Amino acid sequence: EADIYQTPRYLVIGTGKKITLECSQTMGHDKMYWYQQDPGMELHLIHYSYGVNSTEKGDLSSESTVSRIRTEHFPLTLESARPSHTSQYLCASQGNGYEKLFFGSGTQLSVL
Amino acid sequence: LAKTTQPISMDSYEGQEVNITCSHNNIATNDYITWYQQFPSQGPRFIIQGYKTKVTNEVASLFIPADRKSSTLSLPRVSLSDTAVYYCLVGDPYSSASKIIFGSGTRLSIRP
Numbered sequence: 001e002a003d004i005y006q007t008p009r010y011l012v013i014g015t016g017k018k019i020t021l022e023c024s025q026t027m028g029h030d031k032m033y034w035y036q037q038d039p040g041m042e043l044h045l046i047h048y049s050y051g052v053n054s055t056e057k058g059d060l061s062s063e064s065t066v067s068r069i070r071t072e073h074f075p076l077t078l079e080s081a082r083p084s085h086t087s088q089y090l091c092a093s094q095g096n097g098y099e100k101l102f103f104g105s106g107t108q109l110s111v112l
Numbered sequence: 113l114a115k116t117t118q119p120i121s122m123d124s125y126e127g128q129e130v131n132i133t134c135s136h137n138n139i140a141t142n143d144y145i146t147w148y149q150q151f152p153s154q155g156p157r158f159i160i161q162g163y164k165t166k167v168t169n170e171v172a173s174l175f176i177p178a179d180r181k182s183s184t185l186s187l188p189r190v191s192l193s194d195t196a197v198y199y200c201l202v203g204d205p206y207s208s209a210s211k212i213i214f215g216s217g218t219r220l221s222i223r224p
Contacts, residue, residue: 033211035214042216056211092212094212100161101156103156104155105154108153
């Protein structure tokens with residue numbers, strides 16, 4: 001049902017590396033979100049976007065950055081990964097209004 | 113944003129009806145109530161959404177009393193596959209600036 005894709009599904013990298021987590025949707029949704037979630041814990045909103053060239057920080061402080069140059073694409077970048085960044089990152093999109101969120105499969109990031 | 117309160121965890125048995133209640137005392141006039149389900153290592157999935165009274169779909173029912181200060185998600189005849197975390201969210205569908213914040217959710221465990 002959902003046409004929202006995240007890559008990679010799993011990523012293991014060393015400390016200090018720059019990484020970009022990809023998120024794309026083909027539904028033409030204006031709103032997109034990034035959440036961070038540790039095993040058994042809450043989802044934390046770290047970034048969101050209401051459309052092209054619109055990005056905002058979420059409720060959880062994050063060292064990552066995002067961009068929204070195209071409607072369908074909302075990548076998340078970590079300039080210098082650290083072990084504290086180890087977590088699952090979930091991307092979601094939403095149509096106009098308070099329609100349901102569609103989530104991608106997530107990226108499980110492990111920083112060694 | 114209206115804050116929601118749910119039980120941290122619930123247990124039940126296969127074939128039983130499960131009711132999960134969510135409190136949202138400061139719900140606004142334009143707010144809708146939405147429930148999501150999340151399995152481990154996956155993103156949340158939309159279950160049901162409502163504004164008042166009762167909403168039913170093929171998966172669940174949502175009961176909302178007249179004062180709308182609480183809502184109850186009802187899962188009929190649960191199975192082991194219903195073991196998951198269930199989130200209650202409240203938000204304004206007509207606000208383009210409504211960001212989606214997840215609470216702690218209710219961890220539902222179904223036993224044989």
